[in-house]
Amino acid sequence: MGQPLWAGVDAGKLDHYCVVIDADGKRLLSRRVANDEAALLELINAITALADGGELTWAIDLNAGGAALLIALLIGAEQRLLYIPGRTVHHASGGYRGEGKTDAKDAAVIADQARMRRDLQPLRPRDDIAVELRILTSRRTDLVADRTQAINRLRAQLLEYFPALEGQWPPMQDNGLASTLMPCTPCTLMPLPSNDFHAILLAAAGDLIGTS
Numbered sequence: 001m002g003q004p005l006w007a008g009v010d011a012g013k014l015d016h017y018c019v020v021i022d023a024d025g026k027r028l029l030s031r032r033v034a035n036d037e038a039a040l041l042e043l044i045n046a047i048t049a050l051a052d053g054g055e056l057t058w059a060i061d062l063n064a065g066g067a068a069l070l071i072a073l074l075i076g077a078e079q080r081l082l083y084i085p086g087r088t089v090h091h092a093s094g095g096y097r098g099e100g101k102t103d104a105k106d107a108a109v110i111a112d113q114a115r116m117r118r119d120l121q122p123l124r125p126r127d128d129i130a131v132e133l134r135i136l137t138s139r140r141t142d143l144v145a146d147r148t149q150a151i152n153r154l155r156a157q158l159l160e161y162f163p164a165l166e167g168q169w170p171p172m173q174d175n176g177l178a179s180t181l182m183p184c185t186p187c188t189l190m191p192l193p194s195n196d197f198h199a200i201l202l203a204a205a206g207d208l209i210g211t212s
Helices: 037-051 065-076 086-093 103-116 128-161 175-181 194-211
Strands: 005-010 015-021 027-034 056-060 080-083
Touching: 005 037, 005 103, 015 037, 015 065, 015 103, 027 037, 027 103, 037 056, 037 065, 056 065, 056 103, 065 080, 086 103
Parallel strands: 005 056, 056 080
Antiparallel strands: 005 015, 015 027
């Protein structure tokens, strides 16, 4: 029967660093692995074999992004996986001797924290509804950010040429400005006679009066 082991993973975009320790904190494995399915499966199999039937606990400092593939593989292999926030790892690192901040040290700290602490939350597979909601809310956040950037660019442009008019719009009131000026691109405005462009600005002013 094998002994209990803890595998700490310092997750990155292109690769991860993994350190495995035993119950005494002794390092049994220290390895950098590419963020690739075949390489990650090889790592999981190697560490599982190292545990030799003993209890094996994984811990990682990211719960999404570059760590998503490894998390999915570990959950698919029914491995026990704990999440340690990066801020927690950063504060805990100060209590460990040795080299400065390195991937190897961070992975060792993650493994040791998983060995000692009992307040860490396990990572579990998300249900389909939670995944879909996360995608939708992320998309909405992107759309809101894009709209805010577009409004800010319009206001900045208007400020350069018509500061008095721009000043009439309260900071949070952008409906009239957006609906009137956003369809107007340089390609559509340049051929317009000055009277037509003047009419666009008057329309914007009318929207302002109507909503103020």
